[in-house]
Amino acid sequence: MIEVVDLHRWFGSVHAVRGAGFAIPAGQTVGLLGPNGAGKTTTLRMLTGILRPQRGTIRIAGTDALAHPVRARRHFGYLPESAPSYPEMPVRSFLRSRAGILGVPAGQRKNRVLKVMDECQLSSVAGRRIGQLSKGYRQRVALAASLLHDPQVLILDEPTNGLDPTQIREARSLIGDLAQNRTVLVSSHILPEIERTCQRVIIIGAGKVLADGTPQDLIQSAAQGGCIAECKGHVAAIGTALKQALPGCTLTTEPLEEGWWRCTVRWESDMNTPEAVGAALLAARCPVRLLRPEAVGLEEVFVRVLDAATGGEA
Amino acid sequence: MIAILTIARREFGSLFRTPVGWIVIALFLFLTGAVFVFGALSPGQLATLRPVFGTTTLMLVLVAPAVSMRLISEELRTGTYELLASSPITSLQIVLGKYLGALAFLIVMLLPTLIHAGALALVSEPNPDPGPIAAGYLSLFLFGCLCLALGTLASTLTDSQTLAFLGTMLTLVCWMLITNIAPQHVPPAIGAKLAAASYSIRIDDFARGTIDTRHVVFFLSISAGLLVAATSALESRRWR
Numbered sequence: 402m403i404e405v406v407d408l409h410r411w412f413g414s415v416h417a418v419r420g421a422g423f424a425i426p427a428g429q430t431v432g433l434l435g436p437n438g439a440g441k442t443t444t445l446r447m448l449t450g451i452l453r454p455q456r457g458t459i460r461i462a463g464t465d466a467l468a469h470p471v472r473a474r475r476h477f478g479y480l481p482e483s484a485p486s487y488p489e490m491p492v493r494s495f496l497r498s499r500a501g502i503l504g505v506p507a508g509q510r511k512n513r514v515l516k517v518m519d520e521c522q523l524s525s526v527a528g529r530r531i532g533q534l535s536k537g538y539r540q541r542v543a544l545a546a547s548l549l550h551d552p553q554v555l556i557l558d559e560p561t562n563g564l565d566p567t568q569i570r571e572a573r574s575l576i577g578d579l580a581q582n583r584t585v586l587v588s589s590h591i592l593p594e595i596e597r598t599c600q601r602v603i604i605i606g607a608g609k610v611l612a613d614g615t616p617q618d619l620i621q622s623a624a625q626g627g628c629i630a631e632c633k634g635h636v637a638a639i640g641t642a643l644k645q646a647l648p649g650c651t652l653t654t655e656p657l658e659e660g661w662w663r664c665t666v667r668w669e670s671d672m673n674t675p676e677a678v679g680a681a682l683l684a685a686r687c688p689v690r691l692l693r694p695e696a697v698g699l700e701e702v703f704v705r706v707l708d709a710a711t712g713g714e715a
Numbered sequence: 716m717i718a719i720l721t722i723a724r725r726e727f728g729s730l731f732r733t734p735v736g737w738i739v740i741a742l743f744l745f746l747t748g749a750v751f752v753f754g755a756l757s758p759g760q761l762a763t764l765r766p767v768f769g770t771t772t773l774m775l776v777l778v779a780p781a782v783s784m785r786l787i788s789e790e791l792r793t794g795t796y797e798l799l800a801s802s803p804i805t806s807l808q809i810v811l812g813k814y815l816g817a818l819a820f821l822i823v824m825l826l827p828t829l830i831h832a833g834a835l836a837l838v839s840e841p842n843p844d845p846g847p848i849a850a851g852y853l854s855l856f857l858f859g860c861l862c863l864a865l866g867t868l869a870s871t872l873t874d875s876q877t878l879a880f881l882g883t884m885l886t887l888v889c890w891m892l893i894t895n896i897a898p899q900h901v902p903p904a905i906g907a908k909l910a911a912a913s914y915s916i917r918i919d920d921f922a923r924g925t926i927d928t929r930h931v932v933f934f935l936s937i938s939a940g941l942l943v944a945a946t947s948a949l950e951s952r953r954w955r
Contacts, residue, residue: 412955449801453953474803481801485794487725489732501721502802546798 402427402554402584403448408457410443410608417443418454419608425601427553430580432595432602433588434703440608441588442482445558448586449479462553475504477554478547482562484540488532492523492542495531496549503550513549521545521575537568544575555579557587561594573598596699604706612706619702627695628674630664631657634687639664646681647674665695718804722812726786727819735781740824743778747771751831756838763843767831768851768922772915775855775862776891780883782820783866784876786813787949791874796952806950810942814867821859825852847924854921857934858914862887864941871948891915 403425410418418440425431435441446452448459450470459466459473466473486495493514500510518524521541526534531542540560547555560576561569576587576598589595595602596616604612604619612619632639636654643652643666650668657663668674675692682689697705730736747767754766787809790796799809829852836842862883869882894913898906910916917930 446797449797451797451800451953471803471805474801479797479801481794481797483794485798487729487795489729490725494728498721498725499798502718502799502804504718504803507717550803 402429402462403586404458404460405444405448406458408444408447408454408459410440410447410452410454417608418447420457421605421608421610422457423603423610423613425584425586427584428582429601430585430587430599432599433586433605434590434592434595434602434699435588435605436590436707439605441590441605442558443608444605445479445556445586445588449477449556450474475550476552477556478550478552480540480544480547480555480557480560482558484543484560486531486539486542486546489530491528491530492518492534493527495542496546499546500549505550513551517545517548520548520579535568537564537571540564540568540572541575544572544579548579553583555583555585555587557585559589560587561589561591569594592698592700592703602699604703606707606710609710611710612702616699620697620699622702627697628666628668628678629691629693629695630666630675630678630682630689631661631691632664632682632687632689633659633661634685636662638685639682639687642681642685642687643678646684647677650674661690667695718802718808719812719815722799722809723815723819726813726816730782730816730820735785736820739778739781743774743824744827746774747828747831751828751834755831755835764831764835764848764851765922767828768855768918771828771855772858772918775858776884776887778824779821779859779862780866780869780880780887782817783863783883784870784880786817786867787870787945788874788876788879789870792876800953807946810867810871810946810949814863814942814945817863817867818860821863822856825855825859844924847922850921850924850926853926853931854918857921857931858918860938861914861934861941864938864945868941868945868948871945871952 403423405424406422408418408421409416421440421444433441433444443452447454448461448466450466450473453467461473462476464473464476490498496514496517497510500513505513518527521544523538523541523545526538531539534542544557544560557576561572564572573594576585579585580598587595587598600615602612602614602616602619603610614622636656639654639662640652643650643664647666647668650666653665655663655665664678666674666678668677675694679689679692747770750770751764751767754770755764787796790799832843832848865886866879866883869886870876870879872882873879890912891914894909895915898910901909914934917927917933920927920930
């Protein structure tokens with residue numbers, strides 16, 4: 402449904418997007434993750450036609466978005482980062498006006514406006530000026546505006562930005578409902594948000610795609626080879642034992658109470674790291690009270706992927 | 716076409732949803748009314764609206780930039796430009812929609828001044844010649860078209876309404892000074908060319924009751940050229 406190949410964008414001498422590429426099949430909800438300045442918004446702006454890439458290909462619902470931009474824009478609804486709207490307009494008038502611009506036929510406009518107001522729970526504020534509404538409602542108005550032409554694809558840039566926890570929960574549930582029968586690409590730097598909402602995650606950093614997969618796959622691949630052990634003994638002896646038994650492993654130690662240490666061991670090997678760590682510590686006569694594989698979340702995956710890409714400078 | 720009219724309708728409505736539109740109309744009508752009462756209704760004078768048209772032209776140099784300054788600049792400043800730029804419409808449709816909305820506002824602003832023509836007909840004997848009045852209104856409309864097209868271009872170039880206003884107004888003032896005063900101080904060949912580019916000389920012709928198609932083409936072609944430039948400026952934002 403969305404196909405991006407070797408996308409490049411320069412702003413003067415700054416190479417903001419460097420060969421980003423991904424393909425999103427119909428019906429998938431995908432999170433675009435990245436730190437601030439990673440190129441997420443620039444990528445989305447190129448997808449939506451606000452910016453033209455200097456190199457690369459974009460296809461949306463089979464339409465070449467660079468050769469036929471107007472036709473391509475009929476296939477998606479876009480919620481920009483700041484959820485812009487016209488504060489002086491009543492909600493209903495704004496949505497009717499947007500429906501006209503989005504090419505909804507005059508005869509269907511009233512019904513479409515009623516339908517999206519119902520979908521986004523805006524009926525109670527239909528006659529109120531947008532400027533008088535809370536941030537959460539304004540976000541919903543902007544989201545409703547992106548649904549008026551019943552697009553196959555929804556592109557949402559930081560849809561929960563600036564919302565309070567209750568509003569975030571409501572927005573998440575609304576996006577979940579909308580994703581039932583659409584392809585959704587949602588950008589965010591709020592990791593739990595993406596973890597809960599998306600079936601697939603694309604991590605973008607320095608304008609490049611650094612990782613791509615389901616949250617579970619990414620977490621699993623990051624957790625592989627990681628192990629946490631709590632043991633007692635001299636820290637130098639523990640270090641020597643582990644380095645000898647698991648050559649090339651990375652070890653971090655953290656002192657606990659009464660001579661106990663928490664050791665985090667990462668070892669890139671096919672062998673079972675907790676088993677090897679346990680055996681090495683027992684051989685060094687260090688009592689072990691806890692031994693488990695390292696549990697990582699998407700946040701850890703995100704940090705590691707960025708670390709790997711920047712050589713630990715991120 | 717639907718998209719253009721939708722944008723035009725929104726733009727027209729938004730000028731009345733904010734105090735700016737009402738203030739501009741009120742000031743414009745007050746000043747043109749004052750000029751009519753003190754300039755055209757004096758006893759013993761010819762029954763003509765020429766003084767009103769002359770002053771209204773000068774007022775348009777101030778009023779039209781005030782109407783056009785927000786057209787695109789405001790969208791750029793508030794981020795609503797992203798909504799338009801990601802919609803299935805072209806930059807030309809955006810520019811035309813905005814321009815027509817502002818033009819409709821200008822027409823609504825000029826319409827109440829027709830009452831001056833009616834009042835003049837009531838108190839004058841013989842009745843005023845309708846030709847110069849119709850030509851005068853046509854000149855105001857054409858000059859309004861040109862001012863708003865220039866203002867639309869200025870508002871695509873900056874997200875500051877103040878800069879868009881000043882840019883439009885100063886261009887119109889400089890244009891008038893260069894084409895009206897400079898011809899007297901330069902060699903006749905250059906002076907004639909400068910005078911041919913004058914909008915105020917053409918407006919004077921209209922006020923005398925002459926509808927010269929060359930003048931009509933002058934205003935319409937320059938307006939169209941400015942709108943094409945505005946479209947290019949807006950489209951170039953996708954490359955910046």
